[in-house]
Amino acid sequence: MTRRHLPKVAGAVVLGLVAAAAGLAQPALIGRLIGAIGTDASLVLPIVLVVVLFLVEAALTSTQAYVMGRIGERIVYDVRSALLGRVLSADLRAFGAMRQGDVFARIVTDTSMLKVALSQSVAGIIVDAAMVLGGVVLMLLIDPLLLAVTAGCMTVASLVAFVVARRLRKAAQESRAIMGDFGADLQRALSALSTVKACRAERLEGSRIGGLALSARRSGVKVSALNALLSPSMSIGLQASLAAVIVTGMGRVANGSMNPASLTAFIMYLFYLVTPLVTLFMGIGQLQQGRAAIGRINELAAIEQEQDVLLPRSPQGVVAQSPDDVVASRDTVVYRHFGVDFQRVRFSYQPDEPTLRGVSFSVPARGLTAIVGPSGAGKTTLLQLLMRFHPVRGGRILLNGENIELIPLGVLRGLVGYVQQESTTLRGTIGENLVYGEAHVGPGEVERALWLSGLDELVSSLPRGLHTELGDAGLGLSGGQRQRLAIARMLVRRPSVLLLDEATSNLDSESELKLRQSIRNIAGECTVISVAHRLSTVVDADQIIVLDQGTVRDVGTHQQLLTTSALYQRLTSIQFQDNGRRALPATGKAGE
Template sequence: MLLLAGTILGILGSAATLAQPLAIGEMIKAVAGDRSLFVPILLAAALFVTDAALAAAHAYAIGRAGENIVFDIRHVLTARLLRSRTAAFARWEQGDVFTRMVTDTSLARICMAQALAQIVTSGFMVIGGIALMAWIDPLLLAVTLLCLGLASVVSLLLARRVRKVAVINREHTSDFGSALMRVLGAMSTVKASRAEDRETERITGFARKARRSGVRVSALSAMLTPAMNVGTQVALTVVIAWGMARVATGAMPPADLTSFMMYLFYLVSPLVMLFMSIAQFQQGRAALDRIGELAGIEQEELDPDAAPVATRGHAIAFDRVSFSYPGSEEPVLDTVSFTVPDKGLTAIVGPSGAGKTTVFQLIERFYGPDSGTVLLGGTDTATMPLEQIRGQIGYVEQDHSLMRGTIRENLTYAAPDASEKDIADALRMAHLGEVIRALPEGLETELGERGAGLSGGQKQRLAIARTLLQRPHIVLLDEATANLDSEAEDALRDTITAISGTCAVIAIAHRISTITQADQIIVLDRGGVRATGTHTELTTTDDLYQRLSRHQEVAA
């Protein structure tokens, strides 16, 4: 509605502008007829003031409508991205997503608000001006349109070319953003590898492509105004020459020539703005196409009103589950079956690539199995609402995924309404209470990107405390002790033992020493379950488990 109101205000302003030459023509006629100038001057002044007021209101309405549009687009895109399927999101480069969310949405605002409104108002101004010029002198208008028509054809061709080049420029800009984010996410590796110069040159190459295509967009856009200016200058020259000749012979009144020339002057800016707006609209269309592609990302099936499904039995069970990642023909898991009781510690071990983390992703239903069934409390997770599944499971990733913000914000991320007592209990169980109390600002201490400001072990324990604050029925620990020193590992082992007395804990073991007291250990190898048992049983019955244990003993 605001966009429509702004467009109507622009049209009314254009009408006030179109009436001005007529008012000035009346002033000339009043002078020639020796009549009073009071009414014509008053009318002209009223038109000038009205035009200015409507122009200001038009600009405000269109500007506000544009901001509303970009807000709505970003809101919808954010919601769809956060609800997208993990497999679908993994196919997108983060730099490309960022560019579409920030830059392309800004261009969409120009397209859907400013450019569109300008096309309507400028088009009204051009059509209205031509109609009034035809009313004043059709012959003079025919000559004018001949000159302007040639310039308009050239401008339209340029506008179409601008859109094609703008699409290429958006792609090059996205490539640059992706390359930049790739490096920013691995700054330590870049520095340690002394790759600063190589990466600078690589990223500069993408920036150079974006600059070249951007220059082409600017060059083509810059040609629009001169093309129209040439047409209007030729038209003005012809109108002055032929019009003055007709005035001299008495075929045309001086007041009509003055009004006609004013309309021609008034036509220049709207014509230029019309074709520039068409070019902007074409660029915006390219951005809208890219936004539409992102908005079409495949969504998780979510039904917030779905009733919880009754569960009972084992906490987790895999029944002949097979799974391959999209685009890969090699199965990560092949007919895997095992059960996890509703209490106690279950550990999953195996060499790299055995499918340990994939098991967790299937439990969380980030992915669905290609065949077989994942059961939560005896119920197929495929039939359960996502909110119910993830509300019962706490997940501590190997990469802890802390965010910029305070320690409190990171800690309460999954449980924003947690009480101070619950927070204190979670910190105590994660053996992080003394660390937080030693900080000058305690829980309000600001952390940088990815939890910068804490040590690796402290970050991991904070992620564990965040999970404990959810009070989950099942806790997934993906190599949670990987960044802990021996003292912190001992403390965390005690924490895991305490937690496993009240719920099911499934831990991917980076260190065999952390799971020697596990109730059961599942050994994965080449996508299948190789063996299951306790630490004591497996050290005497399974060669792979023995090798993993010996390797870590030697490494220690």
């Protein structure tokens, strides 16, 4: 990710090196200026050169800092964009294994540490190291003995600084991990705030998350303490070196083995090394913290991705290459009619716990097919496999005669619409929620989707209509209204197959009856597969699949299954008993 920016980083480093050279030349010129005092030599040129070097160093240093700041921001932008793409394209199972708060922390805060590590620290370390090395060489040319005295004092300080830097990296890694835990638990509590309040668990969550905040504070204090030790360790070494150099140098000046100008230049070089040495080891400390962040970023970047086409595509696919092949105009929508076939489909979330055990059934083009069964039978899993949220472990699923593993994901999910049991409503207007992800939706399609889902009267009664603002999670609409909005959002996509996962779970009886009729209307134009826990919603289905323990037990209409399927009879008798244990009549047409 950073390799593409290396030329710019190199250019900024060159600016810093030129600035360092200008800085290193100043003590030599000042020494010559001091040597010229008391002689007849002109002082104008040395003074002008010193002033020019001051200005050049200041200009180049500020320019280098600005360039590296821009490069750092660009690197962070690129990394965040790449991570966002990886997360949005991640395999759902792999993403579900990660805590969302920790993912948020890695994308937001860890990338900020990356900026410091890759732009400021690396460039600063190179420039400061070059300045230190250059200063040491020039000090060696002035007086090797004084350099040896300086090196003896600085070696001890440097060893201490390296030990502190290594401990700092480990402490930074622990601190980043704790911050990830804190962010994950905070997001968990905030996303379920109503549940927290209903269970009177405010104190419990406050104590638990507060404990993580305390751990984060302690780890942050430890990082700050270690980081703070880097600068004093070098400062003490420099002060000791300065004292030793002054005592030794003054003795050498007194016995005539060294002139005052050389001693002045040497001391100035020693002063000039103070800032680059301190910033060098501070940069090393920042780099160690950044390396901890880089490790966490790389872990997120390595998240397993959704595979697009799982099998080699046949030369002539049955399914169109683009969902835009559906004919649409301002006032009418024409759906293509696709059938679905499940052929010996097997799947398991855990290796030794199969969820589906060779499921086979066919869904005709157009019409309503319902899938019913006890909890845990694998009903929702079937829909998710058709959406390719998970890959099948055996068998295959055909859409219009073609294996869905041959169909690009973008095409498949344009042809198949999916309404989950708890579909998310996004912050924004009703209209924005309706056309979410769709660039070209005509007014006629929006109106039709609202009518089919039973939202037309609600929207028309609102003062701002489609421009009505909704809060997070659809705040401003009831549960049933949010569910109908989710159905309408799928309908504007003109799906050939519409999947409904208990779409009526949040509806009252009147709204349920209206939506049942809407579903029948939709089923006349496209294929509808509905997972139902409330059997009253599917008694008028063209076909009902009874699923139990990952296998198909029975297939038929409501009337047929009441006489042929013991499991279906048991499910209906449990759900439709009413005080006197009165079961639903054999005929259950919508509207009766």
